[in-house]
Amino acid sequence: MVASSLQAGHVTTVHRHLTSKFHSNEEMGQTVFPLIDENLKKKNYKIGIENNNDDENLQHEEFEETPLYAAILTYLSYAILCLFGWLRDFLRQSHIETKRGAVDPNASLAFVPLYQSYESFYTRNMYTRVRDIFNRPIASVPGAQFELTERVSDDYNWTYRYTGKTISAINLGSYNYLGFAEKTGPCATNAINSIKTFGVANCNTRTEIGTQRYHVELEQLLADFLHVESSIAFGMGFATNSLNLPVLASKGDLILSDEMNHVSLILGIRLSGASYQTFAHNDMKDLEKKLRAAIVHGHPRTNRPWKKIIIVVEGIYSMEGSICRLPELIELKKKYKAYLYMDEAHSIGAMGKHGRGIVDYFGADTNDVDILMGTFTKSFASAGGYIAGKKSLIDYIRMNSHANTYASSMPAPVVQQIISSLRLLQGPEGKKRIYQLADNTRYFRQKLVDMGFIVYGNKNSPVVPMLIYMPARVTRFNREMLRRGIAVVTVGFPATKLLDARVRFCISAAHTRQMLDNALISIDEVGTEISLRYSTRHKSRRLREL
Secondary structure, three states: OHHHHOOOOOOOOOEOOOOOOOOOHHHOOOOOOOOOOHHHHHHOOOOOOOOOOOHHHHOOEEOOOOOHHHHHHHHHHHHHHHHHHHHHHHHHHOOOOOOOOOOOHHHHHOOOOOOOHHHHHHHHHHHHHHHHHOOOOEOOOOOOEEEEEEEEOOOOOOOOEEEEEEEEEEEOOOOOOOOOOOOOOHHHHHHHHHHHHHOOOOOOEOOOOOOOHHHHHHHHHHHHHHOOOEEEEEOOHHHHHHOOHHHHOOOOOEEEEEOOOOHHHHHHHHHHOOEEEEEOOOOHHHHHHHHHHHHHHOOOOOOOOOOOEEEEEEOEOOOOOOEOOHHHHHHHHHHOOOEEEEEOOOOOOOOOOOOOOHHHHHOOOHHHOOEEEEEOOOOOOOOOEEEEEOHHHHHHHHHHOHHHHOOEOOOHHHHHHHHHHHHHHOOHHHHHHHHHHHHHHHHHHHHHHHOOOOEOEEOOOOEEEEEOOOHHHHHHHHHHHHHOOEEOEEEOOOOOOOOOOEEEEEOOOOOOHHHHHHHHHHHHHHHHHOOOOOOOOOOOOOHHHO
């Protein structure tokens, strides 16, 4: 049992309530970092990374309430869209409108419908109208500036044709936190050279004859970097959660999961067969209440004690920009003898003085987190994921995980990209990128807040969600930003709650101050045109007034 391999208070309140100058083609994919003088190292992150004793400041984040008028207009917007959708469906059924769209063809063949009726309704009447702002293909390295493939539609987004041209844009959507997504430089060179020695695939699993020496090197390097006994790497970040949680938990166990956890965690929890409950996002009082009840009452049917209780959280929540309350989580898990599983997909490399994630950010002991999970797809600009912790835990996962037993082992160029970026991260170049990311994040977030936009999350989080609310404004914002040379990711229902449509900016160490200023100028202009300054806590101001 995995239980044998694991070593078996204070609460901080969360308030919920122009034409750009682009790089030349030769510079595309090559990160150009602004100079960072010693003053930045001394003053930047004075409050944030280096002052680990100030937990209140490290955990400060804000979730401003949705203004009543914005909520009413958003509900009305969706109601009108539904009314017009039903009208168009009536016209289709009456053969007045011939475009049938996403109607399930199996229904006419006496098969059970493959899709839910509302899912098809939403797709053909709402999503298709704005499909041009989603799933945009790119034609270059996803660096601080990149090329988007130009596409046009002649039938209102039902189909697309490609023009053969590209659109140059500043990239505010990719998870390239440390700027390692490059086509030149030591990481790219080492990845290319590894193909000459090892090829591009191993054609087998790790448990058979698919383990190469670079796999062992990566896992040892990663364990040393994280200050843990051992680690194991997998070829897919999503599967690292979804296929390993069933290894750690089973029937008779209880999992307490943050309500904002990623779908990969949710899927893994469901596949495990364990009982599970959710607690309010980052609400330590609610978590403690559920922990106490679980220990006092045990299993609801038998009243027998749970075999084990696992708390599952994320380091940085990718849609909220918030950071888990690690000090309080450690305190609670020790108090109630629970285990802690932390997903550091968005925080490893991007947070902490040394880039070791949320544990490093709070100055906590890695031994206090039983299962450390992370991915290589973001800060390391590669692919895959890992789990790190006690050697006994990793050995158990290595023997029992389907992600290790049945999946093909990671190819050489993917692993070499991770190894090279990890080595750079531990040297002067890595520290330079960490500081630059921290400086860019604080600068960009503060400007948005000062302009009167509602911005979610922790002030040190490189994930920066800005609330838009109404579906028409989501679409308009995305299109207008791209017209100004800024590529952004907008998210709405059903990926978010009905009232939580937003744009999610991802800040990178590769962004220069000029790039961020150009983006802020565009946000200021578009935000004024379509009235996005919703904040009642911060005065609405134009960028030039700051």
